[in-house]
Amino acid sequence: xxxxxxxxxxxxxxxxxxxxxxxxxxxxxxxxxxxxxxxxxxxxxxxxxxxxxxxxxxxxxxxxxxxxxxxxxxxxxxxxxxxxxxxxxxxxxxxxxxxxxxxxxxxxxxxxxxxxxxxxxxxxxxxxxxxxxxxxxxxxxxxxxxxxxxxxxxxxxxxxxxxxxxxxxxxxxxxxxxxxxxxxxxxxxxxxxxxxxxxxxxxxxxxxxxxxxxxxxxxxxxxxxxxxxxxxxxxxxxxxxxxxxxxxxxxxxxxxxxxxxxxxxxxxxxxxxxxxxxxxxxxxxxxxxxxxxxxxxxxxxxxxxxxxxxxxxxxxxxxxxxxxxxxxxxxxxxxxxxxxxxxxxxxxxxxxxxxxxxxxxxxxxxxxxxxxxxxxxxxxxxxxxxxxxxxxxxxxxxxxxxxxxxxxxxxxxxxxxxxxxxxxxxxxxxxxxxxxxxxxxxxxxxxxxxxxxxxxxxxxxxx
Numbered sequence: 001x002x003x004x005x006x007x008x009x010x011x012x013x014x015x016x017x018x019x020x021x022x023x024x025x026x027x028x029x030x031x032x033x034x035x036x037x038x039x040x041x042x043x044x045x046x047x048x049x050x051x052x053x054x055x056x057x058x059x060x061x062x063x064x065x066x067x068x069x070x071x072x073x074x075x076x077x078x079x080x081x082x083x084x085x086x087x088x089x090x091x092x093x094x095x096x097x098x099x100x101x102x103x104x105x106x107x108x109x110x111x112x113x114x115x116x117x118x119x120x121x122x123x124x125x126x127x128x129x130x131x132x133x134x135x136x137x138x139x140x141x142x143x144x145x146x147x148x149x150x151x152x153x154x155x156x157x158x159x160x161x162x163x164x165x166x167x168x169x170x171x172x173x174x175x176x177x178x179x180x181x182x183x184x185x186x187x188x189x190x191x192x193x194x195x196x197x198x199x200x201x202x203x204x205x206x207x208x209x210x211x212x213x214x215x216x217x218x219x220x221x222x223x224x225x226x227x228x229x230x231x232x233x234x235x236x237x238x239x240x241x242x243x244x245x246x247x248x249x250x251x252x253x254x255x256x257x258x259x260x261x262x263x264x265x266x267x268x269x270x271x272x273x274x275x276x277x278x279x280x281x282x283x284x285x286x287x288x289x290x291x292x293x294x295x296x297x298x299x300x301x302x303x304x305x306x307x308x309x310x311x312x313x314x315x316x317x318x319x320x321x322x323x324x325x326x327x328x329x330x331x332x333x334x335x336x337x338x339x340x341x342x343x344x345x346x347x348x349x350x351x352x353x354x355x356x357x358x359x360x361x362x363x364x365x366x367x368x369x370x371x372x373x374x375x376x377x378x379x380x381x382x383x384x385x386x387x388x389x390x391x392x393x394x395x396x397x398x399x400x401x402x403x404x405x406x407x408x409x410x411x412x413x414x415x416x417x418x419x420x421x422x423x424x425x426x427x428x429x430x431x432x433x434x435x436x437x438x439x440x441x442x443x444x445x446x447x448x449x450x451x452x453x454x455x456x457x458x459x460x461x462x463x
Contacts (some may be wrong), residue, residue: 163367
């Protein structure tokens with residue numbers, strides 16, 4: 001580390017910064033990831049400065065050319081980020097000045113690192129959000145493909161992890177498509193609130209120089225400009241909101257993983273995950289472990305932790321900018337990386353998972369999952385629902401006693417519990433009849449599920 005490196009803020013200091021302080025306060029080891037967005041913002045800023053006659057057209061051209069050269073060097077892996085320069089902003093500015101001289105020193109006119117980092121983060125999250133939406137759509141597509149492939153396969157639906165009512169596997173898979181769609185809409189809502197440029201707020205109070213923040217905002221594709229300069233540099237709501245969106249995505253993935261971990265257990269065997277997406281045991285030769293699912297489930301807590309970290313970081317900060325905010329990027333970047341990787345690998349795993357028709361069909365014979373259909377049959381016969389519920393409960397108890405299914409009971413046995421039960425009762429019993437008779441909107445009725453698959457295929461084909 002070069003202790004003689006000149007600090008951009010060193011004019012009022014009489015001593016060099018201690019090496020321990022430089023090491024403790026640097027952020028370039030992680031905020032280097034903002035380099036592209038930092039340069040994008042600087043190019044827009046330089047363009048605005050020239051428009052407002054704060055720099056010459058020649059200086060603007062030199063600045064933009066120099067910034068593009070720096071970015072090319074970074075992308076090639078040849079750029080040397082220096083810890084002594086603290087952050088990505090000063091590393092880029094220093095490199096620019098080294099290339100083009102005095103003109104580079106004018107780039108920071110009417111700008112502070114406070115509004116600069118607020119801008120960079122908004123640009124970074126904006127780009128990341130589009131990537132995350134693409135990954136969510138890719139996972140949705142895999143669920144829809146599986147739903148179409150296994151259309152007609154009936155499985156037990158669960159409440160309290162107990163057999164409840166029969167549902168189509170396709171209906172189950174589409175439930176996750178709906179969850180992921182809410183994640184997508186949340187991310188898009190987040191983008192709407194994020195789309196205001198903070199550039200022009202400077203340190204906290206604005207500037208006495210004649211600038212045009214609206215012009216810069218337009219160049220960068222924002223919908224407008226932050227209305228309050230103090231709020232502009234101290235706001236990290238968009239970071240917390242984005243991480244909250246990531247947390248909900250991680251939670252949804254974790255729920256699926258928990259289910260599928262159970263489903264691939266030898267006691268259920270509902271699914272078979274490709275060997276390529278499982279691991280083995282170092283001591284038990286027979287083991288095939290769903291480690292990918294377990295890790296996604298575990299990483300969910302990691303994302304939750306980052307959200308808590310951000311909220312805790314922000315809760316006690318007075319206006320406006322405070323150095324504590326440097327820590328927001330550590331949480332933000334890792335949360336985004338974790339969800340990105342989880343979505344990517346899960347889409348592959350879903351594509352390489354098979355559903356066991358035999359096991360799911362056999363499971364439907366357990367737990368009297370057609371009992372609700374029998375209660376609704378009684379309702380159609382004029383029996384009040386609460387009374388129908390009690391009658392069917394007693395019928396189930398009788399089936400348990402004699403060890404048979406509801407559909408195995410003789411009509412005389414049924415009529416011992418209710419005189420309104422007739423031979424047509426057998427048209428509602430059994431999981432195939434249950435599925436056939438569903439009709440409420442949003443239910444697992446085959447016709448409705450088929451339409452929903454078609455809807456999602458069309459929607460997702462558009463990207």
